[in-house]
Amino acid sequence: MPDKQCLLMKNLILLTLFISISIAALAQKTSNTLSLIPQPASIETGSGSFVVKNTTFIEVTSTDTGVIRVAHLFSSKLSTATGYPFAVKQRSSKASAQNAITFSLVSDSLLGKEGYTLKVSPHSIAVAAYQPAGLFYATQTLLQLLPREIESKQVVKNVIWSLPAVTITDTPRFGWRGLMFDVSRHFFTKQEVKSFIDDMVHYKYNTLHLHLSDDQGWRIEIKSYPKLTDVGAWRPKREGKWGNLKGSQPNEPKNYGGFFTQDDIKELVQYAGERFVNILPEIDIPGHSMAAIAAYPELSCTPGSYNVNSGEKFMQWHGNGTFSALVDNNICPAKESVYGFLDTVFGEIANLFPFEYIHMGGDEAAKNLWEQNDTIKALMAAQDLKNPEEVQSYFVKRIEGIIKSKGKKLMGWDEILEGGLPPEATVMSWRGMKGGIQAAKEGHHVVMSPSDFAYIDYMQGDPITEPLVYASLRLNQTYKFDPVPQGIDPSLILGGQANLWTEQIPNMRAVQYMVWPRGLAIAESVWSPKEKKDYNSFVARVENEFQRMDLRKVKYSRAMYDPIFKAAKDGGDGVKVTLDTEVPNLDIFYSFDETNPDEFYPKYTGTLTVPTDALTLKVVTYRDGKLIGRQINMPVVELRKRAGLK
Numbered sequence: 001m002p003d004k005q006c007l008l009m010k011n012l013i014l015l016t017l018f019i020s021i022s023i024a025a026l027a028q029k030t031s032n033t034l035s036l037i038p039q040p041a042s043i044e045t046g047s048g049s050f051v052v053k054n055t056t057f058i059e060v061t062s063t064d065t066g067v068i069r070v071a072h073l074f075s076s077k078l079s080t081a082t083g084y085p086f087a088v089k090q091r092s093s094k095a096s097a098q099n100a101i102t103f104s105l106v107s108d109s110l111l112g113k114e115g116y117t118l119k120v121s122p123h124s125i126a127v128a129a130y131q132p133a134g135l136f137y138a139t140q141t142l143l144q145l146l147p148r149e150i151e152s153k154q155v156v157k158n159v160i161w162s163l164p165a166v167t168i169t170d171t172p173r174f175g176w177r178g179l180m181f182d183v184s185r186h187f188f189t190k191q192e193v194k195s196f197i198d199d200m201v202h203y204k205y206n207t208l209h210l211h212l213s214d215d216q217g218w219r220i221e222i223k224s225y226p227k228l229t230d231v232g233a234w235r236p237k238r239e240g241k242w243g244n245l246k247g248s249q250p251n252e253p254k255n256y257g258g259f260f261t262q263d264d265i266k267e268l269v270q271y272a273g274e275r276f277v278n279i280l281p282e283i284d285i286p287g288h289s290m291a292a293i294a295a296y297p298e299l300s301c302t303p304g305s306y307n308v309n310s311g312e313k314f315m316q317w318h319g320n321g322t323f324s325a326l327v328d329n330n331i332c333p334a335k336e337s338v339y340g341f342l343d344t345v346f347g348e349i350a351n352l353f354p355f356e357y358i359h360m361g362g363d364e365a366a367k368n369l370w371e372q373n374d375t376i377k378a379l380m381a382a383q384d385l386k387n388p389e390e391v392q393s394y395f396v397k398r399i400e401g402i403i404k405s406k407g408k409k410l411m412g413w414d415e416i417l418e419g420g421l422p423p424e425a426t427v428m429s430w431r432g433m434k435g436g437i438q439a440a441k442e443g444h445h446v447v448m449s450p451s452d453f454a455y456i457d458y459m460q461g462d463p464i465t466e467p468l469v470y471a472s473l474r475l476n477q478t479y480k481f482d483p484v485p486q487g488i489d490p491s492l493i494l495g496g497q498a499n500l501w502t503e504q505i506p507n508m509r510a511v512q513y514m515v516w517p518r519g520l521a522i523a524e525s526v527w528s529p530k531e532k533k534d535y536n537s538f539v540a541r542v543e544n545e546f547q548r549m550d551l552r553k554v555k556y557s558r559a560m561y562d563p564i565f566k567a568a569k570d571g572g573d574g575v576k577v578t579l580d581t582e583v584p585n586l587d588i589f590y591s592f593d594e595t596n597p598d599e600f601y602p603k604y605t606g607t608l609t610v611p612t613d614a615l616t617l618k619v620v621t622y623r624d625g626k627l628i629g630r631q632i633n634m635p636v637v638e639l640r641k642r643a644g645l646k
Contacts, residue, residue: 034166035544036144037203037520038527039537046165048122052146053099053161054084059091061104066132069274071103074139083155101125101142103135114206114276115171118142120163133276137204141168148544151551174483176447176495177526178207178280179519181511182502184214184291187233187258192508194271199512199554201275203523208272209280209359209497212260215290215309215329216503219259220281220352224344225296232291233259235308241468242503245311254308265352273354280411281353283345284361286395290314290329299341301332301373311503315366321431325366333395334379343402350406357426358403362412365392393419400425411447414439430455430499433485440485440492449497453481456518457501461559465632467504475542475560476582478521479535498522509555516549516556517542539583561621561629563588563604567643575610575636575643577617586628590619596631610636 034043058071068088075086091102106128111117116134118141119126125142129135145163149156179200181193188196197208212219218232237256238245248254260268272279293299294306306327314327332338349358367388370376376391385391392415400410400422411426414435421427426445429436436446448454451471458473459466483496498519505511520542524533539560549556563579570576579588588604591597592614599622610617614636621629640646 034145034164035541036141037538037541037545038524039529039532039541040141040168040170041529041532042169044167046121046167048165049162050120050122050125050165051160051162052078052082052084054082056084056086056099056101057097058086058088058101058103059097060088061091061102063090064105064132067103067105067135070132070135070139073136073274074101074142077139077143078150080154081150081152081156082159082161083157098123102127104128105132105135106130110171112171114175114204115169116141117167117169119167120145120165122165125163133206136201136276137170137172140202140204141170143202144548148548148551151548153552172204172527173529174493174495174526176207176497177205177523178209178447178449178495178497179205179515179522180209180211180449180497180499182211182214182500183219184211184217184284185502186506187217187219188502188508188511189258190260190264190268192511193268195508196511197272197275197277199515199552200519201277203520204527205519205523206276207278207280207495207497209282209499211282211284211501213283213285213291214288215314216311217257217259217308218291218295220265220349221259221261222345222348223262224348225341227295228292228345229259231295232308233257235310238311239506240311242311243313247310247312248307257308262348262352269353278355279353280355280357280359281349282359282361283349284363285342285399286330286333286392287363287365288329288361289331290327292331293329296341299331299335299338300328301330301334301375302328302369304328315364323364323366324368328366328369330365330370332375333391333398334373334375339398339402342399343405346399346402346406346408350403350408356409357411358406358408359411359428360396360399360403360416362392362396362416363414363430365415367392387419389419391419392416393421396425397422417442426494428497436493437485437488440488443492445492445494447494447497448481448483449499450481451499453478454496454498454522455501456498456514456522457503457505460514460518460557461562462565462632462634464634464638465562465630466559467510469504473518474564474582475518475521476535478518479525479533479538481522481525482530483526496522496526512555513557516554517545517560518557520545536584558630561586562632563619563621563629565617565634565639565642567639569643569645570609573645574612575639575645577608577610577639578606579604579608579619581621586621586623588619588621590617592617594618596620598627599625610639 058075060067060071071088075088078086111130113131114133116129116138118138127138149159218228222228234254234257236248236252291308294308297306315323317323370388396416403410414427414429427439428447428449430449430451432450436448439446458471459469484490484493560583566578567575589597589601591601592611597618597620617634620631
């Protein structure tokens with residue numbers, strides 16, 4: 001009997017050992033590879049992995065409220081997918097506990113406000129930062145180290161929640177890492193803005209630029225001027241091609257729109273602040289002011305009746321970067337009452353937003369009507385202003401004084417440089433890098449958001465597949481963004497930002513589709529060291545992130561898999577076509593016979609000559625025998641047009 005008990009005991013020990021080894025091996029197999037966006041500054045991989053269990057807990061070594069808040073946010077996120085409780089405890093001894101995730105503040109000022117270190121070992125995870133923001137960004141890295149199922153919004157079973165052993169030291173390249181969200185052209189609710197914040201902090205963005213006023217809507221309650229939202233926040237609903245819509249009709253209901261109350265703004269500021277995001281408010285003046293003028297027509301230099309724009313054409317674009325107004329959408333820089341109005345508006349805004357900057361817009365102020373206006377002419381004579389650009393400069397300087405009087409700093413689009421700029425103003429450069437370069441050379445601080453890299457409302461695939469916008473910006477071009485031009489003092493470049501204008505983006509699913517994955521490219525450009533950037537590595541990490549976005553139910557574009565068409569004359573009346581891809585290792589299959597191609601169709605290997613009678617070139621992309629891109633049907637008539645043929 002004792003021999004049988006001994007044998008049984010040996011078998012139990014062997015079985016336990018086998019199970020332990022199997023679990024460890026499975027944990028190692030299922031743990032994530034280091035697919036991180038943005039790429040950290042320094043990574044050292046170790047051996048083994050840490051497995052999060054239902055007994056794992058979070059401990060903090062500080063009584064700082066920010067540290068405790070970060071710990072609870074992380075605990076909540078982990079609990080959602082794992083179903084584990086993750087108690088947050090104050091450390092009771094100097095030694096870090098086994099099976100714990102420990103958050104600590106350290107005196108290493110080299111980490112700065114947002115840097116962190118984290119060490120994952122098989123027994124514990126230690127996270128350290130100089131300030132709580134760094135701990136928060138460390139948690140975003142930890143989430144990306146966990147299996148992708150951590151992104152689920154419900155409990156996922158039968159997952160081993162392992163993280164590979166690794167030591168990471170990370171600090172951001174820039175302090176300004178922004179996304180601009182235009183909530184004026186179409187209104188987005190408080191909850192939708194919160195979800196936008198949730199998405200951006202995954203990738204360590206820290207600035208949300210809210211474009212709160214434009215010709216199509218005034219979106220923030222100003223208690224001293226209630227008609228700004230009673231009138232300026234509403235218009236008739238229109239669906240169709242932007243710029244080709246019908247304007248407001250007499251007696252037509254104006255029930256499309258909305259606005260944020262001041263309580264809404266306070267709630268958003270708090271929500272963002274808890275996630276270490278600053279909100280930059282923008283009131284766009286003197287141009288882009290139709291909604292304000294509809295509410296208070298006396299703000300205009302041009303007497304008349306005004307409506308909030310519904311998407312109808314009111315500007316004439318001349319194709320060379322110049323434009324003129326068909327309807328005056330500028331508030332009047334020559335009326336003293338305008339400055340009293342703006343003093344009150346910016347006073348209320350300054351009280352709502354703790355961020356140090358207020359953005360005044362300043363872009364695309366059409367000056368053709370100023371040139372004909374007697375009130376403007378009188379201002380020019382009184383102030384010895386030589387041209388309309390100096391009129392705008394006069395206006396900008398007055399606004400800078402108002403904003404400064406509220407304890408804030410003025411920021412504006414690069415047009416505020418025209419005619420001369422107040423010495424303390426900060427420029428956000430959107431018309432390429434040149435405005436930012438000029439501003440920096442003049443000693444101004446700059447945020448780079450150039451349209452040729454960072455305008456994520458542009459089409460991201462071929463125009464025949466995308467909602468039609470006037471320009472294109474593919475992912476590989478976005479990834480080339482570097483906010484610091486050669487020869488410029490880098491200390492004057494605060495950072496970079498991607499801008500999402502929403503004229504043709506009416507809902508959150510469309511917002512997500514436009515932001516991701518190009519927002520990932522900008523995130524890496526403003527966080528990661530320049531020398532760490534590698535496009536092929538980035539593409540692989542984006543593909544991993546797509547799977548995580550699927551679990552978060554975030555919509556994204558797969559346009560990076562779409563072929564790029566280049567059409568040219570073949571020497572006669574025919575067309576030759578070359579196809580390229582912006583991501584590596586794709587196979588393109590095609591047809592000209594109106595049937596739908598797959599991997600058994602001809603494979604593209606070089607320039608194609610379009611058959612005389614073909615109507616459509618259909619293409620589709622595969623990788624390793626698996627369909628990866630959408631089918632694109634390119635009309636031959638479009639190819640002929642692009643080749644310069646009729």
